[in-house]
Amino acid sequence: MAELRSSAAMSVVLWYGLLILATVVMHMARETQESQAHVVLTYLLIVLGGSVSGGRPLGFTLAAAATLLVSYYFQYPFDEFSLTKPIDAVVLSAFFATSGTTTYLLVRAQEEAAQARARTEEIEQLSDQASHAAALREAARFKDILLASVSHDLRTPLTSIKALAQDAADLGDANSEIIVAQAERLSKMVAHLLDMSRLNAGEFPVTIELNTAEDLVGAAVLEMKGTSGAERIRVEIDYSAPALVGMFDFVESLRILTNLLDNALLYSPANTPVVLSATRVGDWLQLSIADRGPGVPDADVQQIFEPFYRHASTSSTVPGTGLGLAIARSLAEAQGGQLTFSKRPEGGSTFALRLRAVGESILSFED
């Protein structure tokens, strides 16, 4: 801003300096010249120069000053303001009108040129952004194709392995049972890696709709059927609470619950229950999974939701990618929910998934 002001002051000084200099020079040559043409043209040049560098204010004031100077110094009688010949009045007004009009037009042309430049730049920027967005869309489409093909390529052989091993297991081959379990484990790991890559890409579309906690819990129990230890899952639904209805993504929430249930069954002793409960806490639907496992050491509580976290004492034979909790928390946050851990005072862990609840008023539909 200060720079702008000082450059404006510079051009005022410069062009008024030139005006004075030209006046002095022409004044010295005055006696020998009767014509006003060279004077008027010289002043016009200065007015135009001033309006180019100083804009309208400088141009107009220079034009006014030059008109007075012409009248005072270069029209007979010299050195006084008096119009003795009508032609002098015509010259003066023509000069003033010409210099004023050209100043106005020149500055307008300059402004229009500046606007055109700005618009061109803006258009260039927009077209850059548009081609960037097109590139991003193309990249996202490519990523989808890649993920689909990776998941197809990995799951198809897993299907053969699992199915053929199961055939053999059904005939009583104990080794084949292990192959079935390991194929299952591998396919969960593939699912985790695909989820993680989708989450890392920052693109995770969620479908947030009216859903009920009971439906979610029921689907989770059904999904876990067949997992080893699934009979240890106890369901507790708080029927005393107002309707357990919320706005959430059913499928992603189901994925969170099955991740947490898998973990709970894996890390807790075989004879202990894993409690899956649903209740309402303020504006939240809360789904909790509580186990009687070893819990999490205080020092590690901050890290358990980090990708690839596995507790140091976890045996490498316990299956897992270390991604389950990281994925679960990201999925919760992607739909405006929360996933938290707390210690159970009597030992064990509770993971609480909180989803946005909906008031009872929305349920007053006609039936």
Added chain:
Amino acid sequence: MVMHPTRTDATVLVIDDEPEIRHVVHSALRSTVARVLDAADGRSALAAVKAQTPDLIVLDLGLPDQSGLDLCRAIRAHSLAPIVVLTARHIESDKVALLNAGADDYVTKPFSTSEFAARVAAQIRRARTARPGTSGTVEADGMSVNFTSRRAQRAGTPVRLTPIEWAIMRALTADPGRVYTHQQLFDAVWAREFGDARQYLRVHITNLRRKVERDPTHPRVIITEPGVGYRFGTPLAQESA
């Protein structure tokens, strides 16, 4: 382990470009159906549908020459046989699109052979039994619903259903065991195009479950197909429970 359902004289057409998966399907259905035919691409699949009139079609998505959705529609134009889709993707919108295009059920890879065989058997059975329609009684897990007398009961105890709940039950049992998408159920029950009662459908189902299920959190009468829709409990659901 689940016992293989009774062997039927049915013919099943498997459409899959991977020989290994065709082998798995053959081996899974060995004791369930009489004959399993193969097709490795969409063109020969359509030819086989017309020439062999299979009783059930197993369709793998990701064929080299045609999109699964297009093939599903093309098959539906020629055959009423149930279509069971095999899919590697667990993107729910894809499944919904397939069900809307005429598929009856889907199995996500990697699947267990016994579950796959049970689903195929259930679909064949479903296609062969007369549909209850508006008369007759449908049953699942001890819950019986009669649309003629408009009576629902569990173990002799009457269950009172609201008009909307009757409509949902009727829509679900028009084809027991078939997966209905939320949209299909909504269209059948509300028969109007405005509003988003589709969301309330889930709330209605929850209320309905409290009446018809032994334990609403372990549903066996109305089964949730996550992200896709619902199905009326099939013998499959009771068998493997």
